[in-house]
Amino acid sequence: MNPFSYVRPNSLKAAIDAMARDHSARFIAGGTNLLDLMKNGVTLPEKLIDINQLPLREIRQDGNTLHIGALVLNSNLAAHELVKTQHPLLSEALLAGASQQLRNMATVGGNMMQRTRCSYFYDTSMPCNKRQPNSGCGAIGGINRMHAIFGASDNCIAVHPSDMCVALAALDATVLVAGPKGERRIPFTDFHRLPGNTPQLDNNLAKNELITAVEIPTHPFTKHICYLKVRDRASYAFALVSVAVAMDISDNVIRNIRIAMGGVAHKPWRLPDAEKALTGKAPTSDNFRLAANIAIQGAKTYAHNGFKKDLAFNSIQTALLKAATA
Amino acid sequence: MKKQQTGQPMNRVDGRLKVTGGAKYFADHQPADMQYAALVCSTISCGAIASINTTKALRAPGVADIVSHLNAPPVPGYKKTNPGDKNGLQIFRDNRIYSNGQPVAIVVANTMERAVYAASLVEVQYNQETHYTNMEASMDKAFQNNRMKDYSRGEINAWQKAPVTHSAQYTIPLEVHNPMELAGIIAHWTSPDTLTLYAKTQGVKSVQETIQELFEIPEQNITVHSRFVGGAFGMALRVWPLEIATILAAKKIRKPVKLVITREQMFTLVGYRPNSSQTISMGATADGKLTGITHEAVAITSPYEDFTEGIVAMTKFMYDCPNVNTRYQLVPLNMSTPIWMRGPGEATGSFALESAIDELSYKLKIDPLQLRILNHADTDPERNLPFSSKYLKEAYQIGAEKIGWSSRNPAPRSMQENGMLAGYGMSSGTFGAYRGKATVSAILKADGTLTLQSAAADIGPGTATAMVQIAADVTGISPDKITFMLGESSFPYAPEQGGSATVSTVGSAVSDVCHTLLKELANLAISQVPAFKQTTPEQIIYEDGQLITADRQTKITHEALLQQQKLPEVKVTATSQGGEERKKYSMYSFSVHFAKVHVHPTTGVVRIQHIVSVADAGAIVNTKTARSQMIGGVVGGIGMALTEEAILDHRFGRFVNNNYADYHVPVNADTPPTDVYFVNKKDPYINPMGSKGLGEIALIGFAAAVSNAVFHATGIRVRDLPITPDKLLHITSTENTNT
Structure with missing residues (x-):
């Protein structure tokens, strides 16, 4: 792990400003994936921007939408009454993911931002186009039991590891993000990307944007x-x-x-x-x-x-x- | 009558310390001015180091030194011939790389984080050579080690002539011990020839001996502390290069140095169960009498050491079969050296043998349990000796009854429960019941407390607890007044904790030293206390910390006896080991495992529903810790059967799942209700307690019980562990996709 500086802004604006000033920085919430990436030398941020102080922990019903703050913990989300009754698929998917200890730390936004678990991505002495563009894909000619069967490219056959995101994709969720230019909304199914020629990009979030919430429309899928x-x-x-x-x-x-x-x-x-x-x-x-x-x-x-x-x-x-x- | 302590489910004497954080493991020690180390490990599998650039790393904050083959202090004991001559890889000896992950440098800094960061800045260039890590592709390199020669009795390959035969290949992947506690050491040279070590080891004395050989300093100058070990399963049975590297770094910077390796490094630096391929061929008469077994095994080793274990051992004596021949070969690869992993060798061999017996039973249309009983070896067919004790048939009976074997429909894929395919399987296991040599000191203080000391280890089974119980029975002293101390090289000799022999070996010495102590006390009483004048040590009754005359008219407490004589303590020492009985009898522990599984018909997911494991391990000293030990072995067996596999990318010779997330040790959710039963009958010959070993047999054979149950549930025979869902997928998918 490389030395890094650490800031803990109190407002959304301050967090986004901090990122704008330093492009090697990373937001950190639960850190359940970022710490692994840093320990393995895959991600070497010079600054961590801890967003845990931001007011993004709310779960509320807004008319026909369930609004879920980006910092809501996976375990809290799975156990929330509105989720269990109106979106039980999300609750089941969350509980199928990781372990209780990880779910207690992991946030909704962090879950979406987690990177692939492809071994070649994590081992800096092996090739990986996602980690180091143009170094080759270790998995294609290597061990690929866990890898993609849909939408892969000759550059990358990694899979997204989340369970929560599968449910959110099924439930037509929308991602709310904030950046220097204000807020925007991304349909959940457009949030993550296919690898194509740019496997280094997991999603369509701009570097200095931050996920603030996920919204799920009311639907009849309760039974x-x-x-x-x-x-x-x-x-x-x-x-x-x-x-x-x-x-x-x-x-x-x-x-x-x-x-x-x-x-x-x-x-x-x-x-x-x-x-x-x-x-x-x-x-x-x-x-x-x-x-x-x-x-x-x-x-x-x-x-x-x-x-x-x-x-x-x-x-x-x-x-x-x-x-x-x- | 005094209450017998052995056989009771006594709580662990150190349980409170362990659950409250009071137990100090090696890495918890904090000598003054301690420095922290991190390893730089090879990223190639074969070749030579061309250069090591430490410029950037040495400039990083807090770095004290970087030690490699370029500047390491000499290790006088390294032989100049073969790098693996005696004590394994000779670390920092030269620039050769034998395997991926081999340490090439050790970085020392004033905090762990700084050491780890500086290690990432060390730039190593290699001259790479062709490496070999794939056993199947390297069979031309197979050879036989002299320790493991071909065995045969009767006719070779007699199975071929039998009316009913079975022959198949069974493979087990490389498995890694992965105890919770990581490996490492704290090394502190308190003078140029005096070394103190806080180690994670299964034997402080063997560490002391190895260090003495390598550094050529007097034994008494080497102090090894290892009171608590957070699991080991065999990985701490030797001194590894990582420990020598730390000792060298500490020597160079003249300060205490601590190294704790990473989980990734646990896959390449502290041994593993070697991947293996076994062919078992067997033949029987139509009514199920075995006529021949041929067992051929191949397993991997490192380029510099021949690691051997008992892969084919069980086949030689488990069944009453006139014709048996075995062969065991090694394939040297660019890998680090394997080491015994719980149930070593026999766990590997039993998967093949006990699967094959099951397969044969279906061909014979004989119940697999019945087939085993039909071929039960009443005496040891390998050594032609009687068994010291063998209650395997009782174990079969207990297990069959508890799992409900009789409700099993013998036809494969005939049982369903809640939409799942259900199946029952069973197997047996065995391991030598050993007894080595150990010495124990007993110190009875004038306050009536007894302290026992021996350089034994406790990697988790509850060594001290069992020893206290044994001592309490012999001396009649209450267990709460007895302390057993272990894990210090300054204590009298005990061997490593391995091969399920600690209770037998150290327990016998405890028993002996306690008898010696009683004799000493008796002689004291006879010579000094008038009421005992006319008696002999044998006539005295020893109860509740007292000496009592045979007529029960006079009693004297240990305290009073010592205080009367103004003795602060009485200290005696005794050495104990097995004798002629080991030549007259074959001594083995036996286990029987029954498993009931559910297999999901469309996804191939196997979930074990119920386990019954029965042990014939002689008299059980502590039924609670013994049960825990059995469950632990079973959990290891679940991993072997269903989840554990360290996967290499042979192009690089690197593991691709070297972490806890991707190398799957079983979790609670994989572990069903496990019922443990003990035959609990004394072995009359092995040792004073009548106890045989338990740790290994808890795991040995287990994987076969699961794979046999999976076959019974699905009709699919998986001969390639672990049994992951993909291997059972074609239960239905083939019929689906064909339509």
Whole structure:
């Protein structure tokens, strides 16, 4: 870990100003990922801007929107009554992530900003285009069991590790960010990026912008939901594949449905074609199989992650069935 | 009648210290003016250091020195021939790199953070050479070490002629001990030839001996402290290069130096269970009598040392089979040297043997438990000796009853529960019941307290607690007045805590020294106390810290006896070791593991639902700590079966999951209710307590019980550990994708 300076601004403006003055700086909230990155020499900020003093810890209902402050802790969010009753999918996804200790430290904004867990990214003596552009992708010819099957590029096949973000992508959330030029809103599914030719960029947040909140619109997905996470260890393990499903069923017809996957792409992976195929259909195993088949079209696998295509196919059906019968 | 202390679930004597933070582990010590070290480790797997540039690092704040092969003080004991001649890699000897992660320099600074930062500024250039880290691709390098020659009895490869045969390959990946406490040491040269060490070790005496050999200073000038160890599982059974590097740095800067390595470095600096490939072939008559077993194993080692363990040991004697032959080969790779990891060798071998027996049972259409009983070895077929004790059949019976084996439908993939595929599996394990040589001192003070001292270790099983119980039984002194002290090289000799032998070895010496003490007290009473004049030591009753005449008419407390004679204390020392009985009997502990699993039919996720483990480990000294030890072994076994695998990228020779997040040791959620049972019958020959070892058998065989249960649940045989979901995915996905 390199020596760094540390400031703890009291206002949003002061935090953004501090970042504008020093582009090697990083915001820190829970630090559950940033400290790892710093210890491994992956990120070498000369300044840390601690944002824990900022008033971004509120969870409130604003008309048809649930407003979640960026500094809300993952464990508090998962346990919040409004989340449990109105957005149970988010609660389930949060509780599937990390460990209790990490959830007690990790914030909503930090969770979105966490970087991939690709080993090549963390080992500075191995190549990684995300860490060091043009050094090559260690994973493509290396160990890639945990890596992407959708939306990857020849530069990077890393996956986004979050569970929370998969649920937020499914729930059509919006990200609120603040920067020197004021505030702006980013649809959640546009927040994270695919690697393309710029794998060093995880998301569309500008360097001196700060996430202030996430908003979730009111929706009917309170009953038929499922967050299925398949992993190598029962807790504290990243997803091999995860599936978030939320649906609204009446008269044995799927009126509305959201499906997203984790562990398969550089960003939370929404499945619009599968959603479309199921909308207006009966919640049957046959229809779920058809949807799963649509979902895995275009999957590209590598030496060690071929199983993910089959696992995705199975897991989507299992999650759909579980949500439908919930 | 006095209450027997052994066999009771006594609380740990140091439990309070451990849970309140009062126990001082090596890194908790803080000698004055201590400096902190960080290692710079090789990023190549084979070659030579071309240059080391320390300019930037030496200019970093607080840096005291940087030691490498360029400026390290000499280690007089290093042989000038082979770098691994005796004590492993000869650190900083020259510029050769044998494996990735090999320390190339040690940076010392006045805080840990500064040392770590300065280490990141050291620039090392290498001349890289072709490296080999892939065992499968390096089989042409396989060779046999002289310690592990081919074994055979009867006819070689007799299995081939049998009416029913099974032959398959079983592979286990490299596993890393990963105790919670990281490795490291504090080294302090208090004079040019006097060294004090705070170590994480399973044996202070062996550390002392190694340092004496390497630095050629008198044994009494080397003090090793290691009272508490935060888990080791075998990784602290030797002195590693990281410790020598710290000692050299401390010598150079003439101040105490502390090194605590990182979790990543735990994968390359303190040994590991070597990855292995085993082929087991066996044949049986149609009614299930084994006629031949062939067991061939290959495992990796480092370029500079031949690490061997008992991979094929169990196959030689576990079953009553007339024809058995084994072969064990090593493949040297550009890796650091492996070391014993809990259940060493036998844990590896038992996965293959006990899986193969299970596979054969399905071919024979005989219940796998029944097949084992059919081929039970009543006497040791390898050494042609009776077993000192063997209650394996009782263990099978207890386990079968407790898991509900009879409710098992024998057909694979025939049982379902709550939408999950359910399966039952079982296996057995065994490990030598050893007894080494140890010395214990006993000091009875005039206040009636007894202190026992021996240079034993406690890596977690509760050594001192068991010793107090043994001493209480012999002396009749209340356990709360007895203290057992360990982990100091100044104490009398005890071997390393390894091979499940501490209770047997040190416990015997405790028993002996306590008898010696009683004799001393008896003689004192007989010569000095009139009422005891006519009696003999054997006639005296020893109870509640008193000597009592046979007619129970006269009593004298230890306190009174010593005080009368104005003796501040009575001190005796005794050395104890096994004798001729070890030549007359084969001595082994046995375990039986039963597991019930659920397998998710579409995702392939395995969750163990219930475990029953039964041990035939002789008389159990402490049923509470013994149970904990069994559960700990089972958890290690869950890791071996389902989650643990250190993965190398062979292009670089570097691990890609060398941290707690990606190398999966089991967590609580992976650990189901575990029922532990002990046959708890004395071994009549092994030692005064009748206790056999327990630590290893807790894990040995366990992985096979799980994989056998997974087969029973799914019909899929996984011969390549760990059993991760991807390996069971084709339960349904193939039929799905084919439609």
